[in-house]
Amino acid sequence: MARAAFGAVATGVLVLAMSNPAAAAESDTGSASSGPTSGTCISEISGARACFQPDGDIIFAKDTSFDGYSVYTSWVNQLKDSSGNWKTYRTGTCRNNRGSGEWAACNKDFYENSTSPNALGGKGSRISIAACVDDLGGDTCEPSPYIYNSN
Numbered sequence: 353m354a355r356a357a358f359g360a361v362a363t364g365v366l367v368l369a370m371s372n373p374a375a376a377a378e379s380d381t382g383s384a385s386s387g388p389t390s391g392t393c394i395s396e397i398s399g400a401r402a403c404f405q406p407d408g409d410i411i412f413a414k415d416t417s418f419d420g421y422s423v424y425t426s427w428v429n430q431l432k433d434s435s436g437n438w439k440t441y442r443t444g445t446c447r448n449n450r451g452s453g454e455w456a457a458c459n460k461d462f463y464e465n466s467t468s469p470n471a472l473g474g475k476g477s478r479i480s481i482a483a484c485v486d487d488l489g490g491d492t493c494e495p496s497p498y499i500y501n502s503n
Contacts, residue, residue: 378444382456388412394496395483399423402483406501409460411481413448422449422486426493429462429501432476439472445484465500477501 391405391412399417402425404410413425424447431441446458468475478500484493 378442378460379447380444380458381447381449382411382413382458384450385412385455385457387414387455392499394499395425395481395494397483397485397492397494399485399492400425400483402426402481402496404479404481404499409462409501411446411458411460412455413446413458413483414455415448415450415452417485418452419485422447424448424484424486425458426482426484426495427460428480429460430478430480430498431463431470431472432474434469434473436474436476438476438478441471462501465502 388403388405390407391403393401393403395402399419399421400423401414401416403412411425411427413423415423424445426445427443428440429442430438433439446456448454448456450456462479463470463477465477467477470477478498480496480498482493482495484491
């Protein structure tokens, strides 16, 4: 009988476990929206505005310029682990291809700051968003400070 690495008996299926696997970045195209009804628009640059609505965990991207470039909101969600350290848990983008003056929304589901335990065994959840413009030759983004996710 063949043996797999780590001394386990081979059964035809090899499963590798990682202690903290990096999740793939999420990429969404936002749906049409009239914009946030509450929350915080905490990132803005020439051509783009980014907002986060904690009630419902909705990420917004608004195209604010007739420059022909599409816009998106980049986001990072961090959780506290069981030792109280902030760790990046999820990242992604909410793309707005709808044109100037239009809002796009991406409905996410983040842990609340008060949830205990969260996926990393601690208590704490925060979000940073960045308004971004798809420029020629590279994207231009303006990140926000982190805000706690609580509704």
